[in-house]
Amino acid sequence: MANYSVRVRDVRKVYRSGNIRVKALDGISFALEKGDFAAIVGPSGSGKSTLMNIIGTIDRPTSGEVYIDGMPTSHMTGDSLSGFRNRKLGFVFQAFNLVNGLDAQKNIELPLMLSPISEEERRNKVRMMLSQLGLSDRAGLKPTQLSGGQQQRVAIARALVNDPTLILADEPTGNLDSRSGRDVIKLLKRISDTGSVTIVIVTHNPDIAKACNKVIHLKDGRIDKQEVRRR
């Protein structure tokens, strides 16, 4: 059990709006192994993003527990949760969510500012990320000077730079043209193939789901079905 990268156990999320209770997630349980390339799919309002945010510890379940690398996350608070996110998790968002005032290099460097590593090591890591993602000649450019695909690659570099165990990508191709979208998925797949990172993609694109070895279908806050393929 401790080998699971992500284990979600009976997670429920209820939103209250006045007297109305909305069950966004209604008893979700599943597990991902290290190196899994997983997709969470489902129609709008099925609870995909809520589930993703809860796994990413930026939202809390009403009940249930999420274990990441065997560690229960619901009891972590404040600084320990921030540190946990910094060391273990990497986020890739649909809207890229780069800091506009910072160039590509500095955006990638942000998570490393929180690590106790030397400036030299930091520079080396950033340089390596830039070259691995084909961004070396874009290092000094601000997000507004980059194409969508390039911005998303910077975001992926930022998610990867701190060697996380889990990358969470929320509609990573949603703002990209189909070619850039395919490139991003290929890139994520390539990262997953190293076997050291678990990747979870939230999408409603069936083509992306096809590339994944695990697909969790959500409907009305419940798991409708789970597909498992060989890696």
Added chain:
Amino acid sequence: MNAKDMIWLSYRDLGEKRARTALTIMMVVIGVASIIALVSQTAGIGASIKDSLSSLGPMSMIVTSTGQQGFTVADTARIASLPGVVSATSVLTGKAAVLSNGRNISATLIGTSPQGLEELLGSINLYNGSVYQNTISPAALAGYGIAFPSATAGRQNIFIGEAVSLYVPGRIGGITLPVEGILQRYGNLIVPVDSAIMMSLPASEAVMRRTSFNIVLVKAANASDVSVLAGLITDIYGNSVSIVTAQQILKIADSIIAQISTLLAIVAGISLLVAAIGIMNIMLIAVFERTHEIGVLRSIGFTSRQVLTIFLFQALLIGVIGGVLGIAAGIGASYGLASVFTHAASATNANASISGSQGVGFGGGGFGVGSGSVFTYGPVFDAGTLVMSLLIAVLVSLAAGIYPAYRASRLEPIDALREL
């Protein structure tokens, strides 16, 4: 996160919004500059008053005759014989106007012996020329402001050996007399030295057509004897004299300055309060604008305390930059204000004397605070005030930054990320 990264992250946002940052800093600059400018004025005025009094010394008192009769040498001798008196000096003062090179300059006529002049001034410092002899033949010593009147913007108008015409009230036509000496700048408070035309006592009596004088300058052996002596003199002369001691003047001046200081400090404080509200407003806008970015930083692993620190550090930067620039601006403004006040005072004074009788203006005729003479001073700075105003700027900015920074740090990452 190391300090360098933190400073960089804080500074970056300020650098990006240059106009906004500059205006925010400007508010602090104005606040600090007004503290320094206003405090340095009152300090300067206070120092100038003390300076004027220091020539008289705390043992001095000015006994002025209020009746028509005045004093005679016998009165001076009688006062000199009182216990605890070191010296008593006969002085005649009156209004006068000096006509020279076509310019009419209002002046105070002071008649006293050269020794008496030394008692009055502490020591006689000549610009050039010499002090008059103690004889009846009229020869004058001109105050600095008479030789270099403000009407010529500081150009010399009267030279040594030159004959000037002196007009006094109640006498038709002027008296011509040579100027034998010019004093250095002394200031004009209590004794209006800079705007005085000085001569021997008998000469002044002849000019004024009097056989008596109006002031006895008394110096006591000890500062503590002054009030006892004042009582003795009042016992002798009753209501026909008024006595002003240097200590009294100092006390009055001190209390007035203290009140003005408090008032000005409140004014400066208000401008800093306005600056604080401005900083808070700007920072709340910045937090609002950067909500999404704060969400991104939190998702990357920045703690709420790190977000708090970034915003607080921005407020600190605004305070430090504004404070340092404010000190520079404050010093500049201080000199500007002092010169504006001095000019305004001399303009008012000039108007007053022009409106005098028969087209000839007469200056003030006595000693004391505000005797109608031009009062000059320079701003006085002390390191304590400068350091304190910098400190206040930093503290006020930090205080203004606390609430916005707290708001930023309290944002839940999930809520912050939803804001676009």
